[in-house]
Amino acid sequence: MRSGFIKSAYDPCVYFNNTLYLLLYVDDILSIGKSKSEISDMKLLLKSEFEMKDLGEAKKILGIEIKRSRPETLMLTQESYLRKVLQKFNMDKSKPVSTPLAAHFKLSRDQSPKTEQDRAAMDSILYASWVGSLMYAMVCTRRDIAYAMSIVSRFIADPGEEHWCALKWIMRYIAGTLDLGLTYSSKYKSQLEVVGYVDSDYAGCVDTRRSLTGYVSTMQGGCVSWK
Template sequence: MHDLELEQLDVKTAFLHGELEEDIYMQQLEGFIVSEKEDYVCLLRKSLYGLKQSPRQWYKSDGSFVYLLLYVDDMLIAAKDKGEIRKVKAQLSEEFEMKDLGLAKKILGMEILRDRKASKLYLSQKGYIEKVLCRFNMQSAKPVSTPLAAHFRLSSALSPQSDDEIEYMSHVSYSSAVGSLMYAMVCSRPDLSYAVSAVSRYMANPGKEHWKVVQWILRYLRGTTDVCLQFGRTKDGVIGYVDADFTGDLDRRRSLTGYVFTIGGCAISWKAILQTTVALSTTEAEYMAITEACKEAIWLKGLFSELNEDFQISIVFCDSQSAIFLTKDQMFHERTKHIDVRYHFVRDIIARGDIIVSKISTHENPADMMTKSLPITKFEHCLDLVGVHC
């Protein structure tokens, strides 16, 4: 959106010291107490662990912004001006052993591809996915067009029943495979959300049929290694889409919540998760899903506020008119009195105007792919709506 410079660093040690503006005193450290001055205190010259001021002093600057993303020892740094980045690098190098990796190309298994002339940035996990396919001997498997076919009907009844099947599954790396799929789904592949949600429910005792579904997902990845998220410039704020699948879980008849949030038509946050209680109607399931999506919308607004991007109102689209009506109905009656109070907080959020919940056609709701298996045409349309491209 702002065509920022984006570079990468490798940090060998951890904490970032900032200059303090207030006078802060600290008791002398155990083992470093000056004799005959035991009642003295230390005046801090720089911030330390535990101070409320530490993160604030790091982020504060002279009106310009430097965004610094840190995960253990991997760091991305973004700023409008290369000079600002050089300054931060110099400051860090004075304090810590640093490795300057130049322009950002890869972080945590995610490849960053950038076309600045076209104002596009692509996030891909092609290399990671190819390694996963090799690890599970699926690099030559026949590709399939969707992550989960409609003929699969998973339940705990498919867990091993015979000694032979128990023996067979003891040699299958089911948990490792699902964990590998989960990492791809979390980072850059919202198209995997529903399928990964389904297979992850049986980690404790998977059967052959469950393993077939995991292999099916790997076959889908075999044909979609080039898929990536495509980000571009936009003036749009955060837009969310939410859907629910009523009693989709065959074991406990719980419903599934699915949502995806976009900026400029590209996914930035997504989830497919079983609801914690059993819904008594489709409307109730959709209502609980809207609540979860609105919680995420509130968090995203707070995040963008910290990043100095002020999106005043977030829009969440839902394809259930009755559930939308329920979010605006302040009356409690027979149909709603049993719903957990925590789901009703969404009414206050909507009444205040912080978030708008609007109706959308099911055919134009990309969250559909987060809650059910779809025909290939509809599935590809959903991917297009959230910026997932080859």
């Protein structure tokens, strides 16, 4: 809400001189503003209208951990979430690798199961569940696995053994990079400047020979949008 005031059933009017932001997801709320006193006033106003609990300074929301090194740096990670994912799929003891997807993986539809026996063997593997668990991390904080996930997710309807090996490779990469995340710093001079980068391969898809384009936008030294 912009500078101004809000009326409620309990408060005649509450004035806000600065912009305040409320970020909502179902019943979770993050409040952001320049003035701590105005954020406190906003919390009191919300409490007068709704049943709510103030958890204090945000440290975690939706599986995303918020780490601060005041006054200059803020980092978003999903270390705890990813550690649980590795444990769930029995990959927490796996040997880490240094790249999200190795160059020797040339995945294609031709690697999907050819016989009913092979398809039955793959049916026992939770390929879609693995992909979904990693996709959540990729969307939130782990843009470094975006390309690898775009490759393995193409075969989610009919994965083969080679696709499965590539997915396990990504899990091994995650196992060795649990502490990675998004870092933003106030040290950057152009703090409000959004910088974008884009690139594409040439006929990179083995099946269609189409090119794949990727982009990333950064602000204050950290990524804010990618695909």
